Amino acid sequence: MAAAACGPSGPATPPGGRDAAALAQTLSAYAVEFLRRNPTTNTYLGGAGLDPSLREVDGMLRDHSAASIEQEDRWLADVSKVLAETPTASLSAGARIDRDVALAQIRFLLRQHQVRKYQERALDTYVSEPFRALDWQLQGMTETGPGAYGTADEWTLLVRRVNAIPTFLAIAQDQLEAGVKANRTPDRRMLQRDGLNTSEANARYFAETLPKLASERASGPDRDRIVGQVRDAGTQAAGAYTKFREFVATTFFDNTSQGKVKEAFASDRYAMGQEEYNWALKNNFHLTQTAPDLYEQAWPIVEATRTSMIDLAREIGRRQGWLLPPDGPSDVRFVFDELSKDSPKSDEEMVAWYREAAFRLVDYARKTGMFEVPADYQLEVTETPPPLQASIDGAAYYPAPPFKTTGVGRFYVTPTHNDRAALQSNNRAALADLSAHEGFPGHDWYYKVLTGSRGGISPVRWLTPGAVEDSSSMWEDSMPAEGWGLYAEALMAEPQPGSPGGFYTPEEHIYQLQGQLYRDLRVRIDTGIHTGRMTYDEAVDLFSEIVDFLPGSCGSAAAKKLDAKRASCEAAERAIFRYSKWPTQAITYRLGKDQIFAMRQEAATLLGPKFSPKNFHLAFIRQGTIPSGYFRDELLRELQTP
Known part of the structure; x- marks a missing residue:
């Protein structure tokens, strides 16, 4: 289905007759209304870029009010009924997949609102x-000149959105207060880090950083007006975040x-629960396994990866002429x-090293012919902005808007604030696999x-x-995108x-295996902490011991005395915090x-x-960002078609 044909009037009649045409129109209208x-x-x-009528939406924020969600649920139920009643016999395989994907999305949203009532505790969302x-x-x-960005209309939409923040946060407070009355509240860690810390960071961003960005990037005859409006709106938004922080x-x-x-509110409240976790596996990821299945299956996989790392550590030791300890795990830690x-001496140097590693990978792919990389391929590696640092541990990638022809994706690297032990964790050998990801x-x-x-993806x-x-x-x-990254x-x-x-040197390869190891371990930990098989602190200890080959409890006095163990435990705790509030993502x-x-x-x-x-x-990527359980059979058929 061509992206340009997805306005409210629906695309041209597709192959498959009346049923296919009706489905295409329903899905087109659903996508536009969803956005x-x-x-x-x-x-x-x-x-x-999908539908011109959505341009004005960039000046808005979501309405999370109870009345709006109730109305949205009625709309979702109506769409679900139409999709469920659509005959599928004459549909193409791709159309059937699109229908199934939309139905799963709607089931998720209705369960989120009506069963979990997550809007009453979604503090980090707000x-x-x-x-x-x-x-x-x-x-x-839009680039409007050297170092200048944003048309007057684009800046007007941005100002309108910033002006919407006080109302947005007032509604968020209403929802959280309803959650307090129903004993449905965020976990204490989220209260501290998102409720207090991120709110404070956002207040600074809107009071200081955003006006500065407007001053640097706005241009043309409307520049002074734009900068003044951004400053005034930012001041109001900063005040709203300060007020929201006070409420928390x-x-x-x-x-x-x-x-x-x-x-x-002091007890742990992060666990999703086994019933909800199993429901998510089936509905969201199109999987047949359960959380207990994944929990049990994970450990032998973890052990096998650790064994590979021990073997490689011994090979590196022989090559370097190092005298290694007698036991395997200590070999890895020694290496x-x-x-x-x-290691880099500063955060600035660390980001530069990541950038260098990323372009070595591009050059390697060109030389070996692994991918057809265009001559004008660009990759932007930059420091993570402060409001995102609570959610991005290490690094992350934010893509450019796929329906637009402007904008760039960004490979964010989170600063360590020049912490020596953390910089050592980002040593030269450790950067390549994360840059590949x-x-x-x-x-x-x-x-x-x-x-x-995008023109061929619904x-x-x-x-x-x-x-x-x-x-x-x-x-x-996340299943296709993060699966592809790993x-x-x-x-x-x-x-x-x-x-x-x-591509990797042996020294880089052992860090690639470490990256694989902690993704292997995530399956054990995520299913464990969200189904009561593992506590938060047990997960932190396990992560540090298994991934960094550093035995001992992170809560012990000894852990605080060794730089490597301290840095490991801090990184482990940040990782477990993320898994605790993002159930199923880690797997x-x-x-x-x-x-x-x-x-x-x-x-x-x-x-x-x-x-x-x-x-x-190429065929895999072009299926879109949906779990492969939907399209596996169709992909294999496609590859066999001459």
Whole structure:
């Protein structure tokens, strides 16, 4: 379905007759209305490029009020009824997939609103959504001159959105107060980090950073007016965030300076629960396994990866002439400690090293012919902005809006604030695999190929129900996208013509295996903490011990005395915090990667000497950001078609 044909009037009649045409019109209208009701997602995807009527939505924020959600649920139920009653016999395989995807999205949203009532505790959504909307809006602005961005109309929409923040946060407060009355409140860690810390960071951003950006980027005869309007709107937004922070502080805390949560809210409240987790696996990811299945299956996989790391550590030790300890885990730790000596001296140098590693990967792919990389391919690596630092541990990638022709994707690297131990964790050997994941051939390449193919991908396959990236998210898109990112890391370790050892040096390869290890461990931890099989603190200890090969409890006095263990425990705790508030997202990396490898092997077996990894990769990416359980059979059929 061509993206240009997805306005309210619906696309041209597709093959398959009346049923197919009716379905196409229903899905087109659903996608447009979805984006109208979710302005941040609309900006993220560049909705105006899909339907011009969505342009004004970039001046809005989502209405999370109880009345609006009730009305939305009626609309979703109506669409679901139409889709469920659509005959499927005459539909193409792609159309049937699109229908099934939309039905799963609607089931998720209705369950989120009516069963989980998550809108009454979605604190991180409320705190982060306006900033994310503005950040993506700034990324997508038109270049109007050297160093200048944003037309007068684009800046007007941005100002309108910033002006909407006080009302947005007032509604958020209403929802959270309803949650307090129903004993449905955020976890104490989210209260501190998102409710207090991120609110404070956002207040500074809107009071200081955004006006400065407007002053630097706005141009033309309207510049002074724009800068003044951004400053005034930013001041109001900053005040609203300060007021919202005060609400969180007085409602949930006895003493904010000491982080002392009131007794009524002090217990752990992060666990999703086994019933909801299993429901999400089936509905959101199209999986047949249950949380207990995944929990039990994960441990042998973790142990196998650790064994590979021990073997490689011994090989590195022999090559370097190092005298290694007698036991395997200590061998790995010894190698890590030695490699950490070649580390950046500052955050600025760390970001530069990531940028250098990313472009080494691009050059390697060109030389080996793994991918057809255009001569004008660009990759932007930059420091994570402060309001996103609470959610991005290490690095992350934010793509350009796929429905628009402007904007750039960004590979964000989160600063360590020049912490020596954290910089050592980002040593020279440690950067390559993360650069492969977030940059090339991982997320940046994935989204550039995907965006280039957008005309053949139904808009339904781009939607991110719940939120783009916070605790309200469905995470439907994470299975293919993060699966591809982890697959890309492993792919660069495979032999290529003229490079029998793959891209990585042995020293880089051991960090690639470590990256694989913690994605393997995530399946164990995420299913564990959300089904009561593991406590939060047990997960932190396990992460540090298994991933960093540093035994001992993170709560012990000894852990605070060793720089490496302290840094490991801090990183582990940040990781577990993320998993605690984003249930099911952490498992998508390994499960998604495994699905890609399995499909590649099936395709190679079916096609024999005609199999082309390059063609397989393109065909996979062009299916869109939906779990491969929907399209596996169709992809294999497509690859066999001459």
